[in-house]
Amino acid sequence: MNIRSSFEALDKQFTAYGGLEGGGITRLLYSKEWTRAVNVLKETLEEDGFTVNFDDIGNLTGRLEGSKYPDETIVSGSHIDTVVEGGHLDGQYGILAALTAMKALKEEHGQPLRSLEVLALAEEEGSRFPFAFWGSKNFFNLADEEDVKDIADAEGIEFERAMQDSGFNYRQQDNDFNNIKAFVEMHIEQGKVLESEEKNIGVVNGIVGQKRYTVTLKGEANHAGTTPMGLRNDAVVGFSQIASQLTERAREIGDPLVVTFGRVDPVPNTVNVVPGEVVFSIDTRHINQEALNQYAEEITQTIKNVAEKEGLEYDIDLWMDEAPVLMDEHLVEKIEEAANEVVGESKYKLMSSGAGHDSQIFAKYVPTAMMFVPSINGISHNVEEETDVEDLVKGIEVLKQVLYELAYKE
Structure with a gap:
């Protein structure tokens, strides 16, 4: 499997859902563009042999069942929503990188020992409604109806109405996350540090x-x-x-x-x-x-x-x-080892994240780590957001190695 061509095809496909004429994406929670994107992602995952599930509020998982330790799950993904006139990589890259890496692992090594899951979180940005991390907070049973029942978007559309129009509703039962042994989030840096220091990979040890x-x-x-x-x-x-x-x-x-x-x-x-x-x-x-x-x-x-x-x-x-959130030391070491193998010791950097991410919610409940690829000119939350495709591919290769170590090794 060619990682570059596979990822580029997926990125082109999903950038169309909310894609803007001048480039970039506007794909807000429970909008028509968002609804189309998550449903096509569901179909794509099913076609690639994943077992697919929506939770009540719209978080989407695609699962490859483990052969020996099916109840031990390794998860990778990010959020599928964007800001208004955002880029095509913030959030989306993390989901498609996970899908590309897991497809490659399945093709090369067959069924994993531990279960692998691609995760597309419903929302992180807080761009349509004045509430952020709706996806990850529901994933860990932290949000409820009282948090959003009285809020509306800029056009006066109530949160509940938008959610129900998209085919989802408030969480009816708590999610069970006790089987998750690791969550690894791949993301663009959204800053200039990696580019200025000529690094290909950022290994995130904490979120500010x-x-x-x-x-x-x-x-x-x-x-x-x-x-x-x-x-x-x-x-x-x-x-x-x-x-x-x-x-x-x-x-x-x-x-x-x-x-x-x-x-x-x-x-x-x-x-x-x-x-x-x-x-x-x-x-x-x-x-x-x-x-x-x-x-x-x-x-x-x-x-x-x-x-x-x-x-x-x-x-x-x-x-x-x-409060600051630290990443899991064991997972950080795994990412460093993989980055050293893929790009070399001089081409990755151990760093903190100055921006908030879903990983800061995950890290409080399950072993969590993040990695970055460079952002050209540090631009993000902007239609000009971009990363060199070779860096995107290197990021997927590092993620693939990490997932192999976690899901295929005893």
Whole structure:
């Protein structure tokens, strides 16, 4: 079996479901494009000899039964949804890489000793409805009706209606995941590290923790021409000092700490009025919980200090506080061994993931690991998202070797 041609055919086929004229995909949870994609994937898996099953909410598995240890299952896959005007690799690559690798293993080695499963998770992105990880959270019985019953998309379509129109419904019974012995997720990096260091494979040893804030600073709106500088309580000036000081501090601490001020909304947001209020976001991430907590303390203290200096009131809302998640050490070692065999020691990198992935949900319940392939120019969540096909193939070859070690060896 030619891995490259097999993968490219699958990628071309599934990119059409939600594919955009200018490239990329929009395939949102429970949309017509999503429904078509999962049903065609079901047919494809059946044609390739997999036993196929949908759970209640739309997670899809394709299973090759093990001959000796059928109750020990090795799972690989990712999410099938995309962001709006996203690329053709984020999520989709992980599913099609798993399918391609398992087909090749079946062709070369026959029935595995342990069961192999391709997994297409219904949703990860949170792009249509304000709820993320619907697929993996249901996979581990973590989500329920109360979480989504009152939410709707931008067009006012209720979550429940969209789900039922696609042929699915709320989880009727809990999933049993106790037979899963390993979950391995293949993904594009969505960053520039591997490309800049000329590496073919990223072996992920952890997913960063995240803290996200909404901060409000309140001063006094006033005339831009008649209010002297010394008599102003300018909320945007306060914001600029906070952003500057925290950015400089993050640079001093160094990688892998990051901080981002992605949203800034001044009020009244007009050219000739001193801003009396500003609402802004802070997103900070680190792989080490203690380091993340220490920087979070600096965030709070910096806001307090600047607000006092500039005569501002402040409110700090920490609305996301996710702990770092470490990958399974044994599986990380297996991936390193496979990467060394396929691309060589100098061409893979042990690294953390700065983005969230389904693996962070899985890792809390089953042995989990991830691997990356490079992203050209680090671009993702964009129609320009791309990876050199040779890197995609190398990723599949590494995954194939890992799955062989896990499912075919005693």
